[in-house]
Amino acid sequence: MRRHGPLLSRFRSGWNPEPDGTSRVPAALVAAFGSTVLLGLGGTALVGVPVAFSVTAAVICLLILSCVYFATKPAPADSVERVLYRHSRQHQGRYLILEDFDFAARELLGRAQRAIDHILRSRVNVMGMLDSVRNAVMLPAEEWEIARLLTKLSELRARHRHLARGGRSPEVAAAMAPMERALTASEAAVVARVEALERYAAHVTQADRALVSQGQIEVLRAHLPEYEQLVAETGAARFFAPEIGSLSDDADHLRRALRDSLRSAHEAFRYLDG
Incomplete structure (x- = not known):
């Protein structure tokens, strides 16, 4: 579907x-x-x-x-059309289509979907370094809840624009002002949920980068004895010693960065969990 x-x-x-x-x-x-x-x-x-x-x-x-x-x-x-038609009848009211959203709602929903897709496809999630089970359950549920709220916002915004189309007297404008504030506050609340997803995705991106860099450094360290032997044989140890220490420091730094990124991602997830 x-x-x-x-x-x-x-x-x-x-x-x-x-x-x-x-x-x-x-x-x-x-x-x-x-x-x-x-x-x-x-x-x-x-x-x-x-x-x-x-x-x-x-x-x-x-x-x-x-x-x-x-x-x-x-x-x-x-055919695909007939099978999909039967599913659409069976699940009527439990799915949404593009026409259910206005332009602003479509943009927000797209941001949420991109963040969720990035999290679920990340290396750290696939490898189980995040809570992949909860991600698989809660993130789609969060996507559905955001989409459901956006359809309501789209419907109410369209109705509000229709009511205001014929011009508004001061009395009508005063009556509609609380409704406009309610729409604005509700939209801000949905935006906050989307931004929470995006923050979570940003932390996951940082963890992914640290994981890749750490793997590359570990590969370099695995070949380090060959370079040390070459340096010892050529008598260039005094020039190479600082670089060896720097490589080890880089590996330790990346391990800490990965740990910090994962901790930040978990904290962002807890915030998302409410």
């Missing part, structure tokens, strides 16, 4: 891909029936066989051909 949003929009507008239930006789069977009747009538004229017998034989031949055709014909597989 996520991949076929345009089809869901067509269903919402009234399009139905289900078959109409009418059956059509294959053209090959019609042609076979006509040929059999003509041959039967021709045989009647030549050998004097009664016409009724020839027509009966033609009908029997047609029935045999029909049985063979429908017995060997594979059952048609349901």
